Amino acid sequence: MQEERRLAVLRAIVEDYVATHEPVGSKALVERHNLGVSPATIRNDMAALEEEGYIAQPHTSAGRVPTDLGYRLFVDRLSEVKPLTAPERRAIERFLDDAVDLDDVMARTVRILAQVTQQVALVQYPSLTRSTIKHVELVPMSSTRIMLIVITDTARVEQRLIECSAPVPETLVADLRSRLGVSLTGKGYGEAAGALEGIDESFAPEERAIVRVVAATLLETMTERTDERIVLGGTAHLARYGQAFPLAIQPVLEALEEQVVLMRLLGETTGQAGVTVRIGHENPIEGLASTSVVTARYERGEHAVASLGVVGPTHMDYPGTMASVHAVARYVSRILDEQ
Amino acid sequence: MQEERRLAVLRAIVEDYVATHEPVGSKALVERHNLGVSPATIRNDMAALEEEGYIAQPHTSAGRVPTDLGYRLFVDRLSEVKPLTAPERRAIERFLDDAVDLDDVMARTVRILAQVTQQVALVQYPSLTRSTIKHVELVPMSSTRIMLIVITDTARVEQRLIECSAPVPETLVADLRSRLGVSLTGKGYGEAAGALEGIDESFAPEERAIVRVVAATLLETMTERTDERIVLGGTAHLARYGQAFPLAIQPVLEALEEQVVLMRLLGETTGQAGVTVRIGHENPIEGLASTSVVTARYERGEHAVASLGVVGPTHMDYPGTMASVHAVARYVSRILDEQ
DNA sequence: ACTTGGCACTCGCGGCTCGTGAGTGCCAAG
C-alpha cells in the first residue's frame, strides 16, 4: 500500500517538476493531485524516496527534484504512453510524404522531429553496411581522377573521388565499371568484400594497381566515415531553457558538433523494437550529463537500418517525447518502404 | 589634426572594446594607447564622436561603446590588415589538403573556419548554376522509379529520385542516358536548358511523357533547392558569449537553422574580390541584428562559384576575422582548382 | 583655437541587512 502510494508520489513529483521546472513541495503536491492524504504523510514518503535516491532537494528547505534514478523509475514503470494527437500525426505524415529524395526525407525528418518534440533532433542516414548495392558508377573527371558513385536500395548515394598515380585509359574505366556492376549489384556489404576479393587478378598486371585502389575505396566508402552521416536540427530549442538552468548549453553544442559523439548517441540504441531512453549520467558522453537522449530505430522492410532521436534536458516530458520519436521512426520506415 | 586624432580615438575605442568587452572610458584610453593628450581632451573628442553617432554610452556615467556605424567606419578606414600567422596558415592548408571529396572539403572548411575565427562558420556548396555538367547518369531503382544523378566539374554530385506513372523499359533508360550524356556533357546551366529543349520530340510518342519528366527534374535540380546547400559549424561558439551579452542566442540559432536565411546571408556577398562585412542592422535578417557577418567568395578557375563566411557578435575582431575568412576562401579556391 | 586641470555630478554595481514564506523534520496524539 504505502509502497504503491510512494510510487504515485514519485510520479506526481516528476510530472509537476517537468511542468513547472521548479522544486515541488509536499503541500503543492496534495493540492494538484488528489492523493487523499495529508502533506505530512507525503513528507514521510518523500523522505523515504530521498533515502532511496529517487529524489533530492537542491538545498534544505526547498522542494524536491527528481534524480536521474527517479526519472529512470518513472520511465520504466510509472509513465503511461501518451499517444500523439490526430493533428500531430497528420502533420508528420503530410510533411514527410512531400519529400522528393533521401536527402529530403532526412532533412524533413529532423525538422519535424525537432518541431514536434521542441528539442534537438538527430537523424542518422540509413547505414550503408545494412543496405544492398543497387548500382555502381565510375566517371572519369580528368585523366587521373575517377569519381566513384555507389547507390543503395535505401536510395542513398555515396560519392568518392579517386586519385590515380597514372593516367587511366577510358577503356579500363568502362571495363571496370561493368565488372563492378555485375559482381556487386544486389550485394550487401558483407558480400561486397568477398565479391571484390581478387578482382584485380582478372585484369592486366599494369592495371591492377588502379583496380585495387578503386576496390579499396569502394570498401572504405561502405564503412568508416559514411556511416557517420547524421543530420542535426532544432538546436535553437536548447537556448529556450536559457541561462539559469543547470543545462549549460555550450558543452552540449560542442558535443553535438562532433559526428563521433552523435554516432555514439545513436549507435548505442538497444536492439529492441521500442524506444531507448538514456537519462543524464547514463549516457556515455561527458558534457551531456544533464541531458537525456531518446532514440528509436527505423527500418526498411524488416531490417533496422539506422536510428533517430532527440536530445533534451533530463526534465523533459518523457511520455510525450517517446511517443513522438516512436511515431516519427515509424513514418520514416514507411516512407523508406515505399521507395 | 583634431579630425585625425578623433579617428585614432575611435580606433582605440573599438580595439579596447573588442578586447575587453567592457565600455571604455577616457582615462583607460590614454593609459593603454599613447595618444599624447590628456583624458579631458579625449572626452571632448568622445563627445564629438557620440554626436556623430559613432559611439554611444550604455548609460550615463559609463564608458563608451562603438555603434554599428562606428564599427563600419573602423572596418572601412581604420583597420589594418592583420595577416594570419604562419602556423595558422599551415594548419588551414594541411587540414584542407587531406579532404577526399567535395563533401569532405566542405565539412573541413566549415570546421577549420569556425576554429580559426572562434565563431559560427558558413560554407556554401559550389553553385550548380555556375558549374558545368561532367556526367549525367540514370539508374533504374524499380520499374517505375529512376534515380537521376548529375556530376559537375566542381565535383558536386546531385541526386534526384524520379517517380514515373508507368513502368519504364530498360531500353528507354539506356537510350535516354546516352542522349543526355551527349547533349549535356560540358554544358553549363544556361546552355543545358537549350540543349534539353525539344529533346522529347526525338523519342516515340508514348515515351515522351517520361522524357519530359526527366528533363524537367534535371532543370529543377540545377536551380531551386540545390543551390541552397550550406554547411554550418561552430555554433558552440555562440554560447561562449554566454548570457549577459545583448546577444541572445536563441534568435540567432533559429535564424541559422533556416536555409533560406543562410542563403540570404551568403548570397548578398558583393561581387568584388575582397571580403564583405555586414555589421549589425546592416544585415537584412531580423534576429541577427546584433551580429556581424563576414563573407568572401571562393572560386574555381576564374569563376566565382559560391561564398563562405562567419557570423559573430558585432564586437568581433574584424581585422583578424576578415583575414581568416579571406585566407580560407583562397585555400578552398586552390583546392577546387586542383581537382 | 585647442588643450588641460579642476570639480561637481551621475549612477551602475556589489555588498549588506532583513523580513517573508515555502518547505522541512520531528513528535505526540488519533
Place this chain on the structure above:
DNA sequence: CTTGGCACTCACGAGCCGCGAGTGCCAAGT
C-alpha cells in the same frame, strides 16, 4: 500508519548605501 501542530531552516527579493569610474562643464593656460 496517518495527521495536525510546531519550531526551524534558508533561498530569495527588496531596500539601502557607499564606492568609484566616468562624465560634462568651465576657466585658465598655451
